[in-house]
Amino acid sequence: MLSLNRQAIALISDHADPAADVGLEEAGGQNVYVRHVGETLALLGWHVDMFTRKVHRDDPIIVQHSPHCRTIRLKAGAETYIPRDRLFEYMPEFVDSFQVFQQQQGLNYPLIHTNYWLSAWVGMELQKTSGIQLVHTYHSLGAVKYQSQVEISPIANTRLRIEREILECANCVVATSPQEQESLRSLVSTRGQIEVIPCGTDTNNFRLTSKAQARAKLRFGNHEKIILYVGRFDERKGIETLVRAFALLKVQSSQNLKLVIIGGSSDHMPDGEERKRIENIVNELGMRDFTVFTGRIGHDILPFYYTAADVCVIPSHYEPFGLVAIEAMACGVPVVASNVGGLKFTIIPEETGLLVEPKDIKAFANGIHRILFDELWAKKMSKQAALNVNQRFSWSGVTIQLSELYRHVLARSIMHDQDWSYKMPSINRSA
Ligand code: UDP
Numbered sequence: 001m002l003s004l005n006r007q008a009i010a011l012i013s014d015h016a017d018p019a020a021d022v023g024l025e026e027a028g029g030q031n032v033y034v035r036h037v038g039e040t041l042a043l044l045g046w047h048v049d050m051f052t053r054k055v056h057r058d059d060p061i062i063v064q065h066s067p068h069c070r071t072i073r074l075k076a077g078a079e080t081y082i083p084r085d086r087l088f089e090y091m092p093e094f095v096d097s098f099q100v101f102q103q104q105q106g107l108n109y110p111l112i113h114t115n116y117w118l119s120a121w122v123g124m125e126l127q128k129t130s131g132i133q134l135v136h137t138y139h140s141l142g143a144v145k146y147q148s149q150v151e152i153s154p155i156a157n158t159r160l161r162i163e164r165e166i167l168e169c170a171n172c173v174v175a176t177s178p179q180e181q182e183s184l185r186s187l188v189s190t191r192g193q194i195e196v197i198p199c200g201t202d203t204n205n206f207r208l209t210s211k212a213q214a215r216a217k218l219r220f221g222n223h224e225k226i227i228l229y230v231g232r233f234d235e236r237k238g239i240e241t242l243v244r245a246f247a248l249l250k251v252q253s254s255q256n257l258k259l260v261i262i263g264g265s266s267d268h269m270p271d272g273e274e275r276k277r278i279e280n281i282v283n284e285l286g287m288r289d290f291t292v293f294t295g296r297i298g299h300d301i302l303p304f305y306y307t308a309a310d311v312c313v314i315p316s317h318y319e320p321f322g323l324v325a326i327e328a329m330a331c332g333v334p335v336v337a338s339n340v341g342g343l344k345f346t347i348i349p350e351e352t353g354l355l356v357e358p359k360d361i362k363a364f365a366n367g368i369h370r371i372l373f374d375e376l377w378a379k380k381m382s383k384q385a386a387l388n389v390n391q392r393f394s395w396s397g398v399t400i401q402l403s404e405l406y407r408h409v410l411a412r413s414i415m416h417d418q419d420w421s422y423k424m425p426s427i428n429r430s431a
Helices: 029-043 088-105 117-129 142-148 156-169 178-188 211-218 239-252 270-284 302-308 323-330 361-372 375-392 395-415
Strands: 008-012 047-053 062-066 069-074 111-115 133-137 172-175 194-196 225-230 257-262 291-295 311-314 335-338 353-356
Touching: 008 029, 008 117, 029 047, 029 062, 029 069, 029 111, 029 323, 029 395, 047 088, 069 088, 088 117, 111 117, 111 395, 117 133, 117 156, 133 156, 133 395, 142 156, 142 178, 156 178, 172 178, 172 395, 178 194, 211 302, 225 239, 225 302, 225 323, 225 361, 239 257, 239 270, 239 361, 257 302, 270 291, 302 323, 311 323, 311 361, 323 335, 323 375, 335 361, 353 361, 361 375
Parallel strands: 008 047, 008 111, 047 069, 111 133, 133 172, 172 194, 225 257, 225 311, 257 291, 311 335, 335 353
Antiparallel strands: 062 069
C-alpha cells in the first residue's frame, strides 16, 4: 500500500533477503540490519521497499512486513542458492528486473540505500539512468577481509574497484563504526562523504531478564557454566579457536562447563562443511559430551539462550560490526571477542567484555576463565553491558539517524547544494 503523503525509498540487499530466516548459510547480520532498518523507517513515516534476489521458487515475490514496508524478490539468475562470490554476473538482470518492477508499479524512488558491494553496483547503474540519490552501507569490506584470508576469490579485483567507486560517487556512505570509517579512508579512498551510524538491536527483544527462568525454559542446570557462540558456520568466524579454548579450560577446571554453539544450516549447503569440520574437532578433543549444537535458532528464542549464558564468545578473524556482540550485551551477557573491526567499537574492555587477539587460543581461554570465575565482576559487567547497548545501539535511535541523513541528502539534491555541512542529529539514543 503506497500512501501519497509518504516518500518512497528503496533499500537494495542483493543476496541478504530481509524476509529470510537468519543464521543459515549467508543469512546473518545484513538480513537483520535491512529488515529492522526498513521496518523502523516505515514507522518514521517513509514508504520502504526492500529489494533482494529471489532464491527459492516457492517463495512469494512480495512479502508485506507492515502497511508501508515490504520485501520484493527480483529475478536475477536461477531461483536457487548461488554463493555471493558468483553473483556479480546476475546483477545486470537484477537492474532490469528492478526497472520493470518500478514501471509496473508506477513508482519512482528518489533515494536508494544499497547494502554490500553487489548492490552498490546495481545502485550506480540505476544512478546512470535516473537522478536518484545514493546512500551505501558496505557490511563487509573487501580491502579488510582479504587481509585475513589465505585464499582470495577471483572476484576480488572487481569487488575492490566497485567498493572504491561507490565511496567516491554515492551521495553518502554509512560506516557502521569509526574503525570502518578509518579503513575506508586508509584502504579505499580519501574522496567521498562518510557518516558513522552504527548497526542496532531490538532492545525490546534482547534485554535483561531472569537467568534462572531462561535456564529452566532451556533445561540447563543452575550450576552449569555456559559458554555461548551464536552465528553462521564460516571459517572467518573462528569457531575452531573457541572450541580449542574450551578444551583447554575443560582440562584445567573440574567445574561443570558447557559449550553451546548456535547457528548453521543443512549438510548440503557450504556452511555444512564448516559445521562438520568443527564437529570433528570437538570429537577429536573429546569435548562431544560437553558441547551442544542447537542448529539455527530464531530471534524469538535466542534471548533465552543469551540470558542463560555466563559468557558469549565472538572469535572472528574479521568482523565488520558483529550484531551478536550487542545482542548478547543487551541481555546482560559479558562478551569475550576478537580485537577486530566493529567489536572494538561496541565492546568496552573490562567494563562490558574483553578483547583478545584473534586465533589466540590461550588468550580466549584466559578471558573466558576470568569472566566465569569472578562472579562479582561478571555481575557488574552484565549491568554495564545492557546499559551500553541501550544507550548506543537501539534500532530506533540508529534509524532516526539514518532517516535524518536521507532527509539531508534529499534536501541537498533539491537545492543543488554542493556543500556537505551535515551535523548528526542529537537524539535520545535510548529512546
Ligand atoms: N542468528 C540467528 N540465529 C542463529 C544464528 C545467528 O538469528 O541461529 C543471527 C544473530 O542473532 C545476528 C545475526 O544472525 O542477528 C548475525 O549477525 P552478525 O553481525 O553477528 O554476523 P554476520 O552473520 O553478519 O557475519
